[in-house]
Amino acid sequence: MLRRSPTRRDLFRLAVAAPIVLAGCGGRAVENSANTSAQGSAGRLLPSQAPLPQPFLRALPLPPVLKPVRSDAGTDYYEITQKRGTARILDDLDTEVWGYDGVFPGPTIVSRSGRRTVVQHTNELPVPVVVHLHGGRVAADQDGYPTDYLHPVSGRVADSHGQGLNGAQGSRDYVYEIDQPAATLWYHDHRMDFTGPQVYRGLAGFHLVTDEEEEALGLPSGERDVPLMIVDRSFAADGSFRYPSVDPSLLGTPGVTAEYMSGVLGDCVLVNGAPWPVLEVAPARYRFRILNASNARRFRLRLDSGLDDLDGGAQFVQIGSDQGLLAAPVPLDRLDVAQGERFDVVVDFSAHADGDLVTMVNERGEGTTAQVMRFVVTGTTEDVRDGSRLPDRLADPEVLSEADVVATREFTFRRGGAEAHGMSLWTVNGEAFDPERVLAQVRMGTVERWTVVSQNNEHPFHVHLGAFQVLGTTGAAAGRADGGWKDTVNLDNGGRAELLVRFDGHRGAAVLHCHNLEHEDMMMMANFEVV
Known part of the structure; x- marks a missing residue:
């Protein structure tokens, strides 16, 4: 059973008795607002009140x-x-x-x-x-x-x-x-x-x-191994981050105002904290560790080199997923990256000439959110030594088998099934999060098949403590970008993911939840326990 403080059941009761999901003007409860999506993501755009910088001027x-x-x-x-x-x-x-x-x-x-x-x-x-x-x-x-x-x-x-x-x-x-x-x-x-x-x-x-196994591969390293944390943010007139909290002190009533219950989408894209930055690159291979750390925005990334033939310009070659290296490299023209997901990729700029521009664009974005960052190629291949390589074989990850499945479970992520002050909460299997309720007990070291269903909005699914492999999504086989061990999977509105899950090494209680952080805060989370 859960080894938690005895006050937490009371905490949950108070949570749903208090206006956890939104107070309106004067503290009145607000009627349900429609589930909203924009730019391929659950949520509503929150416009900045301060002028935004011009893109591609910051390093x-x-x-x-x-x-x-x-x-x-x-x-x-x-x-x-x-x-x-x-x-x-x-x-x-x-x-x-x-x-x-x-x-x-x-x-x-x-x-x-x-x-x-x-x-x-x-x-x-x-x-x-x-x-x-x-x-x-x-x-x-x-x-x-x-x-x-x-x-x-x-x-x-x-x-x-x-x-x-x-x-x-x-x-x-x-x-x-x-x-x-x-x-x-x-x-x-x-x-x-x-x-x-x-x-x-x-x-x-x-x-x-x-x-040691990763280091022996000869992948791009040093200054050519670059982490990229991509987020969207909006800004108030005084330059502060603009976020529609019911209580900006974060000490009182939790939640966001009613119109942003589906998620908060910013209008400024930051990479490593800088707006639409520029990276000078040599005509060589680079490793980019791409993380979507946004609250609600999903990205569809593509490299735009201005060349008609994509094969003649830079493209993504995926080498790793959330939990480590893939078995072999996977060339991809686009990356769909949900909140919390990581994509480890290699990009080869050697086909480009000195001065070429390669822009990472967001095909889900509009206006200011349609671009992410820019690469400027400097030097020539004659001037640059690239000692890296991209092996045909990267790792030998274990592949789980359906024949080993000992239990099947289904988790439905949707809005409804629980209410507070007339407001529908975001729920898992129709129940709001209760720190004292265990939704599933999983035997350590065993394989289970989990079906995750997304309703009402887009819901990226994340599990703590362990990892899973994707069998398929929305009736199709696993996509080219779904390989390897993962801990987060991207789900469209109405989507469905079939997962093989295993937890090794640690017993205890943990949570699974939607990684749209507004949904998570508004009760779309559940306990499971590894026993």
């Missing part, structure tokens, strides 16, 4: 790589302080961020498979926080359960329901026994009811796992 920044404060025979120790910081994202206005070490994105952590990583987080923000290692196969009590709070240094803060005083205060260690293949993971806030606004303000960063 792409790279998140700092965090160094251990110390290491011993089996463990690397890191320290991160969550605090306010300032970023110059717009031309003439500063933007306050809530960042890991006060920066957005947060510093990149690089772990070695087979070694323990211990990250001490200190909370100097005015609200409780929770750190989730997204994609990490870690112990349940280190995973970042939504109510495992780290309270501010200044004192414990009761949540909006008058509960939630459990957890640590000031600082705590997250202990990660890194026993998984090389992969691109990320860490972000996962606080109950407030994940959306706290990630929106900047609480997200990369966590990379490396191993």
